Amino acid sequence: MTDSAIRELEISRLSTQEKDFDTRLEALLAWEGVSDSAVQQRVDEIIAAVKARGDAALVDYSNRFDRMSVSSMTELTLGPERLREAFDNLPREQRDALAAAAERIRTYHQRQKPESWHYTEADGSVLGQQVTPLDRAGIYVPGGKAAYPSSVLMNAIPAHVAGVREIVMVVPTPDGVLNELVLAAAHLAGVDHVFTIGGAQAVAALAYGTETVPRVDKVVGPGNIYVATAKRAVFGQVGIDMIAGPSEILVVSDGETDPEWLAMDLFSQAEHDEDAQAMLVSWNAKHLAAVEAAMARLLPTMEREAIIRTSLRERGALILCDDRNEAVTLINRIAPEHLELSLEDPGSLLPEIRHAGAIFMGRYTAEALGDYCAGPNHVLPTSGTARFSSPLGVYDFQKRSSIIHCSPEGASSLGETASVLARGESLTAHARSAEYRLRK
Amino acid sequence: MTDSAIRELEISRLSTQEKDFDTRLEALLAWEGVSDSAVQQRVDEIIAAVKARGDAALVDYSNRFDRMSVSSMTELTLGPERLREAFDNLPREQRDALAAAAERIRTYHQRQKPESWHYTEADGSVLGQQVTPLDRAGIYVPGGKAAYPSSVLMNAIPAHVAGVREIVMVVPTPDGVLNELVLAAAHLAGVDHVFTIGGAQAVAALAYGTETVPRVDKVVGPGNIYVATAKRAVFGQVGIDMIAGPSEILVVSDGETDPEWLAMDLFSQAEHDEDAQAMLVSWNAKHLAAVEAAMARLLPTMEREAIIRTSLRERGALILCDDRNEAVTLINRIAPEHLELSLEDPGSLLPEIRHAGAIFMGRYTAEALGDYCAGPNHVLPTSGTARFSSPLGVYDFQKRSSIIHCSPEGASSLGETASVLARGESLTAHARSAEYRLRK
Numbered sequence: 057m058t059d060s061a062i063r064e065l066e067i068s069r070l071s072t073q074e075k076d077f078d079t080r081l082e083a084l085l086a087w088e089g090v091s092d093s094a095v096q097q098r099v100d101e102i103i104a105a106v107k108a109r110g111d112a113a114l115v116d117y118s119n120r121f122d123r124m125s126v127s128s129m130t131e132l133t134l135g136p137e138r139l140r141e142a143f144d145n146l147p148r149e150q151r152d153a154l155a156a157a158a159e160r161i162r163t164y165h166q167r168q169k170p171e172s173w174h175y176t177e178a179d180g181s182v183l184g185q186q187v188t189p190l191d192r193a194g195i196y197v198p199g200g201k202a203a204y205p206s207s208v209l210m211n212a213i214p215a216h217v218a219g220v221r222e223i224v225m226v227v228p229t230p231d232g233v234l235n236e237l238v239l240a241a242a243h244l245a246g247v248d249h250v251f252t253i254g255g256a257q258a259v260a261a262l263a264y265g266t267e268t269v270p271r272v273d274k275v276v277g278p279g280n281i282y283v284a285t286a287k288r289a290v291f292g293q294v295g296i297d298m299i300a301g302p303s304e305i306l307v308v309s310d311g312e313t314d315p316e317w318l319a320m321d322l323f324s325q326a327e328h329d330e331d332a333q334a335m336l337v338s339w340n341a342k343h344l345a346a347v348e349a350a351m352a353r354l355l356p357t358m359e360r361e362a363i364i365r366t367s368l369r370e371r372g373a374l375i376l377c378d379d380r381n382e383a384v385t386l387i388n389r390i391a392p393e394h395l396e397l398s399l400e401d402p403g404s405l406l407p408e409i410r411h412a413g414a415i416f417m418g419r420y421t422a423e424a425l426g427d428y429c430a431g432p433n434h435v436l437p438t439s440g441t442a443r444f445s446s447p448l449g450v451y452d453f454q455k456r457s458s459i460i461h462c463s464p465e466g467a468s469s470l471g472e473t474a475s476v477l478a479r480g481e482s483l484t485a486h487a488r489s490a491e492y493r494l495r496k
Numbered sequence: 497m498t499d500s501a502i503r504e505l506e507i508s509r510l511s512t513q514e515k516d517f518d519t520r521l522e523a524l525l526a527w528e529g530v531s532d533s534a535v536q537q538r539v540d541e542i543i544a545a546v547k548a549r550g551d552a553a554l555v556d557y558s559n560r561f562d563r564m565s566v567s568s569m570t571e572l573t574l575g576p577e578r579l580r581e582a583f584d585n586l587p588r589e590q591r592d593a594l595a596a597a598a599e600r601i602r603t604y605h606q607r608q609k610p611e612s613w614h615y616t617e618a619d620g621s622v623l624g625q626q627v628t629p630l631d632r633a634g635i636y637v638p639g640g641k642a643a644y645p646s647s648v649l650m651n652a653i654p655a656h657v658a659g660v661r662e663i664v665m666v667v668p669t670p671d672g673v674l675n676e677l678v679l680a681a682a683h684l685a686g687v688d689h690v691f692t693i694g695g696a697q698a699v700a701a702l703a704y705g706t707e708t709v710p711r712v713d714k715v716v717g718p719g720n721i722y723v724a725t726a727k728r729a730v731f732g733q734v735g736i737d738m739i740a741g742p743s744e745i746l747v748v749s750d751g752e753t754d755p756e757w758l759a760m761d762l763f764s765q766a767e768h769d770e771d772a773q774a775m776l777v778s779w780n781a782k783h784l785a786a787v788e789a790a791m792a793r794l795l796p797t798m799e800r801e802a803i804i805r806t807s808l809r810e811r812g813a814l815i816l817c818d819d820r821n822e823a824v825t826l827i828n829r830i831a832p833e834h835l836e837l838s839l840e841d842p843g844s845l846l847p848e849i850r851h852a853g854a855i856f857m858g859r860y861t862a863e864a865l866g867d868y869c870a871g872p873n874h875v876l877p878t879s880g881t882a883r884f885s886s887p888l889g890v891y892d893f894q895k896r897s898s899i900i901h902c903s904p905e906g907a908s909s910l911g912e913t914a915s916v917l918a919r920g921e922s923l924t925a926h927a928r929s930a931e932y933r934l935r936k
Contacts, residue, residue, distance in 0.1 A: 153916035164623055167613060175607070182857075183604055183871050188850050190884050204921050237920055273884040291728070292739050295884035299732050317932045323925035359924045402901065410628050414898035417622075420907035420933050421900050424926040428914040431623050432898035444630055444713040444735035446896040456886040458854035458872035460861050461842065467860035474868040476593035480677050481644050484799045485763035486864040492757045493860050 065352040066369040069344075071376040072386075084333075084373055085390065087301050087439045099285045103260040110266035117257040122199070122230045129268040134239065134250040142239035150237065157429035158209050158244040164431030165217045168450040174459060181466030184459035189219035192270060193453055194262035194294075195247065196277030197238060199228035199254050205241035206427060210434045211277050211448065212245030218453035223247045224272055226262065228254020254279075256286035263290035276435075276448065297448055301439035302331035302371075305423055306392035308383050308405075309347070311340030313398040313419045319350035321396060324424050326367035327360040333371040337386055339379050348374060384408045391442040394423050411442045467493040505792040506809040509784075511816040512826075524773075524813055525830065527741050527879045539725045543700040550706035557697040562639070562670045569708040574679065574690040582679035590677065597869035598649050598684040604871030605657045608890040614899060621906030624899035629659035632710060633893055634702035634734075635687065636717030637678060639668035639694050645681035646867060650874045651717050651888065652685035658893035663687045664712055666702065668694020694719075696726035703730035716875070716888065737888055741879035742771035742811075745863055746832035748823050748845075749787070751780030753838040753859045759790035761836060764864050766807035767800040773811040775830075777823050784814050824848045831882040834863050851882045907933040 070080055105113040111129045118124045118132060126132055143151065174184025193215040197208055208225070215223050225242050227235075229252040242250055251269055253261065259279075265271030274295035275287060287296045305325040309318055322334040338344050351368075358364055377383050384405060387395060391411035399405065402417035409415065413436030416423050427434045435448035462470060471490040478486035510520055545553040551569045558564045558572060566572055583591065614624025633655040637648055648665070655663050665682050667675075669692040682690055691709055693701065699719075705711030714735035715727060727736045745765040749758055762774040778784050791808075798804055817823050824845060827835060831851035839845065842857035849855065853876030856863050867874045875888035902910060911930040918926035 149916055150920055153913045153920075156913045157917060167615070168625070170610070173607060181870075185608070185872075186846065186849075186855070191850065206917055206921065288728075288731070291731070292879075292881065295881075314932070317929070320925060320929040320932060324923070324929040327923060327925040359922070364925065406626065406899075409626075409897070410631065411895075412897045414900065415626070417899065417901035420904050421902040422907070422911075422914075422929045422933055424914050424918060424930045425902060425907060425910045425933075426898070426900050427926060428917045428930075429910055430621075430900045430902070432625075432900055436898075437895075439732075441732065441735075442895065442897070444895060447898050449896070451891070455851075455877075455882065455884060456889070457849070457852045457882070458866070458876075458887050459846075459857065460854065460866050460870045460872055461857035462861040462865060462870070464860050467862070467865060470865045470869055471862075473593045473596050474862075474864050476589055477597060477646055477868045478864060480590055480593075481646065482799070483764070483767060485760060485767040485804065486867060489757070489760040489764040489862045490864045490868075492754070492760060493862055493865075 065348060065355065066365070067348070067351075068373040070373055072378060072382055073376075084371060085440065095281055095285055099256045099282055099289060102256040103286060103289060106257050106260035106266065107264050111268050114253050114257055114261055114266060114269070117255065118228075118253055121255055122228050124229070124232055129251070129266075132252045133268065134252065136243070136248065139239050139243035139247065139250065142236045143243040146236065146240050151240070154205065154209075154237070154241060154244060157206065158213065160429050160431040161209055161213045161433075162217060165214050165433070165450050168214070169217065170451065170454070177466065179465040179469065180463030182459065182461040186457045186459055187454050188457065189221070190215075190273040190453050190455065191220070192222045192224065192272040193220045194272035194275045195223065195225040196258065196275060196279050196283060197225060197227040198279050200230050203227065203235045203238050205235070205237040206434065207278065208238055208241035208247070209245050212242065212247050214433065214448060214450045215453040216246035218450045220453050222270065224262065224270060225250045226253050226258040228252065228258070256282045259283055259286035259290060263294045274453065276452065278435075297435065297452060298437055298441060298445050302333060303328050303394075304333035304392055304438060305335065305394040305396060306387065306390055307336045307396040307398060308387065309336060309338045309340070309343060309398040310400055311338055311343035312400060315343070315346040315350040316354065317419070317422070318347045318398060319354050321422055322351065322368075322372070323354070323358060323364050324422070325394070326364040326372060327358070330363055330366040330370065332367045334368065335373040335375060337375045337377055337383050339377050339383065341376055344374050344376055380405070387412065391440045393436045393438045393442065394426075396421070396423055413437045413442045413447055464493075464495070468495040505788060505795065506805070507788070507791075508813040510813055512818060512822055513816075524811060525880065535721055535725055539696045539722055539729060542696040543726060543729060546697050546700035546706065547704050551708050554693050554697055554701055554706060554709070557695065558668075558693055561695055562668050564669070564672055569691070569706070572692045573708065574692065576683070576688065579679050579683035579687065579690065582676045583683040586676065586680050591680070594645065594649075594677070594681060594684060597646070598653065600869050600871040601649055601653045601873075602657060605654050605873070605890050608654070609657065610891065610894070617906065619905040619909065620903030622899065622901040626897045626899055627894050628897065629661070630655075630713040630893050630895065631660070632662045632664065632712040633660045634712035634715045635663060635665040636698060636715060636719050636723060637665060637667040638719055640670050643667065643675045643678050645675070645677040646874065647718065648678055648681035648687070649685050652682065652687050654873065654888060654890045655893040656686035658890045660893050662710065664702065664710060665690045666693050666698040668692065668698070694723075696722045699723055699726035699730060703734045714893065716892065718875075737875065737892060738877055738881060738885050742773060743768050744773035744832055744878060745775065745834040745836060746827065746830055747776045747836040747838060748827065749776060749778045749780070749783060749838040750840055751778055751783035752840060755783070755786040755790040756794065757859070757862070758787045758838060759794050761862055762791065762812070763794070763798060763804050764862070765834070766804040766812060767798070770803055770806040770810065772807045774808065775813040775815060777815045777817055777826055779817050779819050779823065781816055784816055788814060820845070827852065831880045833876045833878045833882065834866075836861070836863055853877045853882045853887055904933075904935070908935040
């Protein structure tokens with residue numbers, strides 16, 4: 057054992073019985089992902105440059121920020137053959153695992169497809185809703201240490217299932233290093249083109265288009281503060297998914313799950329990065345202590361020990377609560393991105409859970425299974441935004457159009473109502489437009 | 497007839513045959529709703545003040561901006577009894593029209609409710625999606641000249657149908673003037689509380705909460721540039737709907753609809769405000785001329801003549817195209833908020849229309865009917881954002897949680913795949929968390 061094995065585990069220990077519990081919990085949960093004005097200004101400049109200079113700006117920024125030495129976008133473009141090649145050349149085991157994951161993700165997301173519908177009223181008028189896919193989606197994939205093939209699958213497959221005509225992926229390749237697993241995942245997920253660009257400039261290129269990069273209708277995918285700031289800036293010009301904060305998990309345990317399993321589940325969240333948040337809630341104090349001991353014991357054996365240690369110290373928590381009901385209250389207050397219900401009968405809790413990105417039920421459902429291959433999406437609302445938003449899904453790559461087809465009879469009866477209301481709003485052209493269709 | 501009767505109608509006349517057609521159309525469609533840095537800074541200050549001083553800031557701003565003289569939020573709060581009173585005291589005709597509209601809007605939106613679903617796999621694992629409503633929604637209703645009771649119905653009824661627990665409405669009342677129709681609509685739509693505050697301060701209050709105003713999960717509804725800027729700023733803290741640009745309509749006519757009907761349909765869009773956009777497309781040049789003549793003839797009879805005249809001059813267009821197919825191309829390029837298909841067989845076009853907020857089919861379906869009472873929502877994606885967004889709907893007030901419940905067998909087979917992929921991403925805590933659940 058190394059020295060670190062005997063270091064005490066630094067993590068917040070809370071109890072709902074303590075007077076300052078609310079304040080401490082609030083402080084732990086607080087996360088301000090807001091970019092400062094320097095970042096904001098830099099991003100505005102980059103977006104303006106890409107709008108003005110197109111490909112030339114992308115080439116410049118890639119040479120500068122990613123230490124490339126290219127002279128045209130051709131060198132930053134990968135076609136479908138290159139993606140297939142990456143897939144074909146993977147070791148068998150990885151190829152099979154990636155294909156198995158893609159297949160399960162596709163199957164799950166196919167259940168999300170909404171149908172167009174309409175109904176006919178007694179007077180012959182038809183009302184309905186037509187569902188159509190986006191023409192073109194842009195997937196941002198981070199480069200370097202956070203280049204995850206699983207994220208490519210999770211972002212691109214819903215777009216593909218939705219029927220998006222063209223899926224464009226951008227991924228920076230610092231120092232020109234390509235990640236073959238990422239390219240292989242792009243092949244499997246139905247990505248049409250890959251541009252090896254990143255940062256705010258890649259977001260700007262997707263939002264406004266350049267000579268080479270086609271303008272897309274929506275930009276999705278995680279990224280650093282420059283990427284997040286650029287997404288916020290182009291929101292409205294194109295659609296965007298949520299702007300993600302650090303990843304988090306809330307595990308609720310009844311005390312009967314193996315403490316080592318739970319320790320590792322918490323580590324799997326904490327290892328993402330120093331800002332990630334791993335929290336365990338239980339009404340069994342002895343169990344909390346046992347999980348803590350398991351964490352202290354296992355931590356020195358972890359490859360990403362330093363990251364995990366920082367994450368647990370800064371943002372982790374072991375929370376003692378009174379009972380199951382109080383655990384439910386905590387869940388709904390925290391609205392966690394990932395919720396693991398390590399309980400004998402997790403189903404009994406489900407109807408009471410109002411806010412959570414993904415719910416992992418029972419002792420066997422480690423979050424890691426959902427991260428890779430269970431089927432549901434791993435792009436989930438963070439920082440309490442599960443109060444109002446959903447996992448990335450097929451619905452993010454489709455939109456609806458209302459359909460109204462009035463019969464002459466329908467137009468006449470609706471026209472009476474519309475005329476009264478329009479005149480109440482002093483919009484007389486509205487009223488007269490409706491009145492033309494009244495039956496004489 | 498007045499002098500204005502003989503004024504020439506000023507409106508852009510375009511033909512797809514002209515060389516500069518693309519450029520001219522692009523210029524007409526261009527709309528930059530971006531707020532300048534002075535507005536941005538003012539909004540940031542207001543948000544900071546509301547976060548820091550709560551109710552006191554709201555009282556100050558209302559006194560200053562809306563020329564009120566109140567000393568506490570009590571004076572800016574209307575309870576459910578006041579809303580009911582407003583409804584009960586309406587003239588019979590208005591009360592009936594409002595109730596009829598509310599009923600139809602409710603019926604249509606009930607069709608939008610998605611169901612939770614789940615499925616069980618061969619190994620006993622369960623996957624699914626749980627749909628839940630937001631806890632609390634905030635509806636922004638503009639005051640003054642743009643206070644529309646119909647907007648209250650359109651924004652609040654979908655929230656109510658979604659099952660939102662509490663619906664909070666804010667509406668500024670400049671000089672203390674209450675709009676009884678707006679309050680009556682709030683009563684019908686299921687609004688719980690009304691606060692008579694507006695501007696960026698109202699958005700900040702909804703997003704962060706004050707002593708009196710409860711923090712909501714999502715803010716929807718139209719507003720001026722301060723409101724739009726504030727919504728963009730609080731996006732992430734709460735959900736928001738789209739940031740709306742000026743309203744627009746694209747009418748496509750086969751030449752057989754009464755020119756006066758179409759003239760009035762175009763006016764009904766143009767009368768909203770000077771930035772509103774009304775465009776007519778036809779492949780029948782004579783018909784375009786006839787509509788133009790009708791517009792010139794009818795315009796002097798309009799109550800809102802000046803607004804209509806400016807709107808048509810600055811942003812309106814009569815567009816001659818080659819044929820039906822070219823009209824479809826234009827529709828998909830423009831992605832209009834409102835699309836009126838004034839055609840003999842509008843249904844034959846429907847499968848080809850990829851982007852539109854709402855589609856009004858046939859000669860009898862005036863947009864005005866949809867604005868008030870047909871049933872579908874009148875809050876629609878503007879400025880081409882129908883490429884990637886949808887009418888406001890029940891789905892905007894609900895969110896989804898993924899459900900994963902692995903059987904021991906399922907956890908074991910998924911664990912094999914997850915382990916390979918996690919190690920490929922160097923996330924070994926993920927791998928080990930999955931491996932704990934492998935069958936020995």
